[in-house]
Amino acid sequence: MSIAKKVCLIGRFAVGKTSLVKQFIHQEFGEKYKTTVGVSIATKKIKLASLKVSLVIWDIAGFEQENHYAHYLRGSHGLIWVVDGTEPESFEILDTISESLPEIKQIPSVCFINKCDLKDEWVVTNKQEELLKTFNHTVFETSAKTGENVEKGFKKLTEFLVK
Amino acid sequence: MSKERDILKSLLLKEELQLLNQLEQKLLSKEQFTKEVSDVLSNAIKRAQSKNKNLEKELYIPIRKGVTKAFVENKQSIIDALLPIMGQLIRKTVTNSIKQFVTDINRTLELGFSAKAIKWRWQALRSDCTFAEILFQKTIRYQVTELFLIRQTNGLLIEHAGHSETAKDNSAVSAMLTAIQGFIEDSFNEHDSALQRVTIKNKDYIVTSGPTAYLAAVIKGAPTQRLETKLQQAIENIHAEFSDQINTESNYGENIEIQDSLRKYLITKNRSDKPKKINWTPWIIITLLIISGFSYWSYGIKQELKRIVDLSHSVPGLYVQSVKRIGSGYRIKGLLDPLAEITSLHKDNITLDTKPYLSLDEDIVLKRVMKLFSPYKKVTIKLTNGKLTINGIISSDDDILKVLHQLESIGGIKQIINNLAIDQQKQMHAFLLQNKLKNQVNYLLNNNKLSLIGNMKYKQQQELTRKFTSLFPEIIIDAEKTNIIDSTDKIVYKINNLFINIKELNDPVNNYETLDKLIDNLHLLINRQERLHIRLVGKSDCNGLFSDNHSLKRAETLFMILAKKGIDKKLMTTHINACKSFNNPHNQSLLGVSIQSVKE
Ligand SMILES: Nc1nc2c(ncn2[C@@H]2O[C@H](COP(=O)(O)OP(=O)(O)OP(=O)(O)O)[C@@H](O)[C@H]2O)c(=O)[nH]1
Ligand SMILES: [Mg+2]
Numbered sequence: 001m002s003i004a005k006k007v008c009l010i011g012r013f014a015v016g017k018t019s020l021v022k023q024f025i026h027q028e029f030g031e032k033y034k035t036t037v038g039v040s041i042a043t044k045k046i047k048l049a050s051l052k053v054s055l056v057i058w059d060i061a062g063f064e065q066e067n068h069y070a071h072y073l074r075g076s077h078g079l080i081w082v083v084d085g086t087e088p089e090s091f092e093i094l095d096t097i098s099e100s101l102p103e104i105k106q107i108p109s110v111c112f113i114n115k116c117d118l119k120d121e122w123v124v125t126n127k128q129e130e131l132l133k134t135f136n137h138t139v140f141e142t143s144a145k146t147g148e149n150v151e152k153g154f155k156k157l158t159e160f161l162v163k
Numbered sequence: 164m165s166k167e168r169d170i171l172k173s174l175l176l177k178e179e180l181q182l183l184n185q186l187e188q189k190l191l192s193k194e195q196f197t198k199e200v201s202d203v204l205s206n207a208i209k210r211a212q213s214k215n216k217n218l219e220k221e222l223y224i225p226i227r228k229g230v231t232k233a234f235v236e237n238k239q240s241i242i243d244a245l246l247p248i249m250g251q252l253i254r255k256t257v258t259n260s261i262k263q264f265v266t267d268i269n270r271t272l273e274l275g276f277s278a279k280a281i282k283w284r285w286q287a288l289r290s291d292c293t294f295a296e297i298l299f300q301k302t303i304r305y306q307v308t309e310l311f312l313i314r315q316t317n318g319l320l321i322e323h324a325g326h327s328e329t330a331k332d333n334s335a336v337s338a339m340l341t342a343i344q345g346f347i348e349d350s351f352n353e354h355d356s357a358l359q360r361v362t363i364k365n366k367d368y369i370v371t372s373g374p375t376a377y378l379a380a381v382i383k384g385a386p387t388q389r390l391e392t393k394l395q396q397a398i399e400n401i402h403a404e405f406s407d408q409i410n411t412e413s414n415y416g417e418n419i420e421i422q423d424s425l426r427k428y429l430i431t432k433n434r435s436d437k438p439k440k441i442n443w444t445p446w447i448i449i450t451l452l453i454i455s456g457f458s459y460w461s462y463g464i465k466q467e468l469k470r471i472v473d474l475s476h477s478v479p480g481l482y483v484q485s486v487k488r489i490g491s492g493y494r495i496k497g498l499l500d501p502l503a504e505i506t507s508l509h510k511d512n513i514t515l516d517t518k519p520y521l522s523l524d525e526d527i528v529l530k531r532v533m534k535l536f537s538p539y540k541k542v543t544i545k546l547t548n549g550k551l552t553i554n555g556i557i558s559s560d561d562d563i564l565k566v567l568h569q570l571e572s573i574g575g576i577k578q579i580i581n582n583l584a585i586d587q588q589k590q591m592h593a594f595l596l597q598n599k600l601k602n603q604v605n606y607l608l609n610n611n612k613l614s615l616i617g618n619m620k621y622k623q624q625q626e627l628t629r630k631f632t633s634l635f636p637e638i639i640i641d642a643e644k645t646n647i648i649d650s651t652d653k654i655v656y657k658i659n660n661l662f663i664n665i666k667e668l669n670d671p672v673n674n675y676e677t678l679d680k681l682i683d684n685l686h687l688l689i690n691r692q693e694r695l696h697i698r699l700v701g702k703s704d705c706n707g708l709f710s711d712n713h714s715l716k717r718a719e720t721l722f723m724i725l726a727k728k729g730i731d732k733k734l735m736t737t738h739i740n741a742c743k744s745f746n747n748p749h750n751q752s753l754l755g756v757s758i759q760s761v762k763e
Binding site (some may be wrong): 013 | 314317318319334335337338339342345346589592593596
C-alpha cells in the first residue's frame with residue numbers, strides 16, 4: 001500500500017532548498033547558485049515500517065514578497081522550513097511568512113537549519129533555535145553539501161504525516 | 164370421554180387458550196394483520212437495509228415497474244413536478260448542442276465549398292484514392308492517450324488511465340499542472356481564468372474542472388470542440404458517480420472503479436470514425452464545375468503559381484531556388500533556416516525540398532538572438548540594420564560574458580550596444596558568500612553606495628574593495644561603519660612592545676592596564692588559532708647580587724598570572740636577561756618582564 005503526501009519547502013532565497021531536494025533525491029550537490037523560478041516539483045518514495053509513502057515535494061522559489069506563496073501551499077500535508085545557519089535574515093523571514101499566512105503554523109512541520117558544514121560561520125543563537133522549536137516538531141541541523149541529516153529530516157516529517 | 168378431556172383442558176390451560184385464540188384472529192383476519200405489519204414496516208425496511216445490502220437490488224425491479232407505470236398513467240402531474248428541474252437541464256443541453264451544431268456546420272461548410280476541399284477532390288480524382296481517404300488524411304484526427312484525475316486542493320493524483328512512462332512522473336505532472344493553475348489564477352486574479360490548455364514536455368493537455376477534482380487529458384493531434392464537451396461530461400459523471408471516493412483522500416492506484424471509468428474516455432478518433440459525413444451532392448456539383456471550368460482553371464494555375472512564388476519569397480529564412488507544380492500541389496526547392504517560420508506555406512499544399520542553412524535575414528537573426536536570451540526574462544532586444552541593442556537586467560557577469568561570447572558566433576550582427584545591468588542584490592549576496600565574509604560583515608546597498616558593517620582586517624577590507632570595484636565600478640564603497648581590526652602581525656608587534664613592571668615580588672602587578680592589554684591581545688591571537696610561542700623575559704636593574712634570581716622570579720610570577728587568566732602553560736617559557744655587572748644604580752622602573760611572542 002502507498003500513500004501520497006504533498007510537502008512544501010519554504011524559506012529565504014539561497015538558503016539551499018533546491019540543494020536539499022537534490023541531495024535527498026539524487027545524493028548530489030553543486031556549488032553554483034541557480035535561483036528557482038516559481039516552483040519546482042520532485043517525487044520520491046519513502047519506506048516506513050509497514051507502508052510506502054510517495055512524497056510530492058514542492059520546492060518553492062525563495063520568499064521575497066508574500067504574493068505568490070498562498071497558492072502553492074494549498075492542501076499541503078507537511079512543511080519544511082529552511083533557514084541558512086550563516087544568514088541571520090533567513091531566520092527573520094520565517095516570521096514574515098508565518099505572519100502573512102498564520103494558518104500554516106497548524107501544518108505538521110520540521111525545520112532545517114542548513115549549511116551545517118559551515119558551522120564555524122554560523123550565527124544561530126540558542127534563542128533562535130528555541131523559537132524554531134515552538135512551532136516545529138523537530139529541528140535538524142542539515143547540510144545539503146555533505147548530506148548530513150537530510151534524509152533523516154525528510155523521513156521524520158514523513159513519520160509525522162502518517163501518524 | 165372427550166368431553167371430560169375438554170373440560171380438563173379448559174381448566175388447565177384456560178389463559179393459554181385465550182392467547183392462542185387472539186393470535187389466530189390476528190393472523191387470519193387480513194385487516195388486523197395489515198394493521199400489525201404497517202406498524203413495523205418502516206422500521207423493518209430501515210433495519211433490513213443496513214443489514215442486507217441486497218435489499219436495493221431486490222426492490223429495484225418492482226420499483227422500476229411501478230415508476231414506469233406511474234409515468235405512463237400520470238404524465239401530466241409528473242411533468243408538472245419535474246418542470247423546474249427540466250427547464251434548466253434542457254437549457255444547458257440545448258446551449259451545448261447549439262455550440263456543437265455551429266462548429267459542425269462551420270466545418271462542413273469549410274470542407275464542402277472551400278478552395279481547399281475542391282483541390283482535395285481533384286487530387287482524389289487524379290491519385291486514384293477515394294475522397295474520403297484524402298479528406299481524413301488532411302482533416303482533424305485526435306487521440307486521448309492519458310487521463311489524470313487530480314485533486315483540486317493539493318494537486319495529488321487521484322487516478323490515472325492510459326499509457327505513461329512511470330508512475331513517478333504522473334505524480335509530478337499532476338503537481339506541476341496544479342502549480343501552473345495556481346499561478347494563472349494568481350496572475351490574472353480572476354476565477355474564470357482557469358487553465359484550459361497547456362503543453363508540458365511536448366505533451367498537450369486539456370484541462371476540465373469539477374468541484375473537487377479536475378481532469379487533465381493528454382491529447383495527440385488536433386482536438387475538437389466536441390472532445391472538450393465530452394471531457395466536461397466525463398468530469399461531471401465522475402463526480403456524480405464516485406463522490407465518496409473523490410471526497411476522501413485515498414491513494415493513487417487504489418480506485419479500480421474510477422480507473423475503469425476513466426479508461427472509457429481514452430477516445431481515439433481515427434479515419435473510419437466519420438464515413439457518413441461525406442456529402443455526395445457537392446461532390447457532383449463540383450465535378451461538373453471542374454469539367455466546365457477546365458480552360459479557365461488552366462489559366463488560374465499560372466496565376467496560382469505566381470502567387471506561390473511570391474509567397475515563398477516573402478518568407479524570411481527561406482532561400483528559393485525553384486518552384487514547381489507537382490500534381491495539385493507545389494514543390495519548393497532551396498535552402499531553409501531551421502528558425503524560419505513556414506506555417507504560411509502549409510496551407511497551400513506545398514512541399515518543401517530544402518537543405519538547411521543559416522540565414523542572415525534580419526528576422527531570423529533576431530530570432531536566433533532571442534532564443535539565446537530566452538532564459539533571461541528581464542532582457543529586451545532590438546535589431547535594426549545590423550545594430551543590436553540589448554537592454555535589461557541579468558543575474559551575473561558570467562551570464563553577460565557567456566551571451567556576448569555566444570553572440571559572436573551569430574552572423575548578421577554588425578554592432579552590439581550592450582546596456583545590460585546586473586541584478587545587484589543577488590550578485591552582492593553571492594559575492595560576499597564567495598568571499599566567506601557573510602558572518603563578519605553585513606552590507607547595505609543604497610543609491611549605488613555599499614556600506615559594509617562589521618569587523619574586518621585592514622588587508623581584507625583593501626582586498627575586498629579592490630575586487631569589488633573591479634566588478635562594479637559604478638558602486639562606491641563606504642567604510643564608515645566598518646570596524647578595522649588589527650592584523651596578526653600587528654598584534655604580535657604590540658605585544659612585543661609591552662613591559663610589565665613588577666617592583667615587589669609579593670605585590671606583583673601595579674600596572675593592570677598594561678597587563679589587561681597583554682592578556683586581551685594574547686587571547687586574540689589564540690582565538691585566531693595562530694600557533695605561537697610566548698617568551699617571558701624577566702629583567703632587573705642589576706643592583707644587587709641576587710638580581711638574576713629575582714629576574715627569573717618575576718618571569719615566573721607573570722607566568723602564573725597569565726596561566727590563571729587562561730593562557731595555556733604549554734605556550735609559555737620563562738627566561739632572564741642576565742646582568743653583566745651587579746653594582747648599577749637602583750632603578751625601580753627597570754624591574755619587570757618583557758614579552759617576546761613568536762608566531763611559529
Ligand atoms: N556549503 C553549503 N552550501 C550550500 C548548502 N546548501 C546550499 N548551498 C549553496 O547555497 C547556494 C544556494 O542554494 P539553492 O539550493 O539554490 O538555494 P534555494 O533556497 O533553492 O534558493 P532560491 O531557489 O533562490 O530560493 C548554492 O550556491 C548552494 O551551493 C549547504 O548545505 N552547504
Ligand atoms: Mg531553489
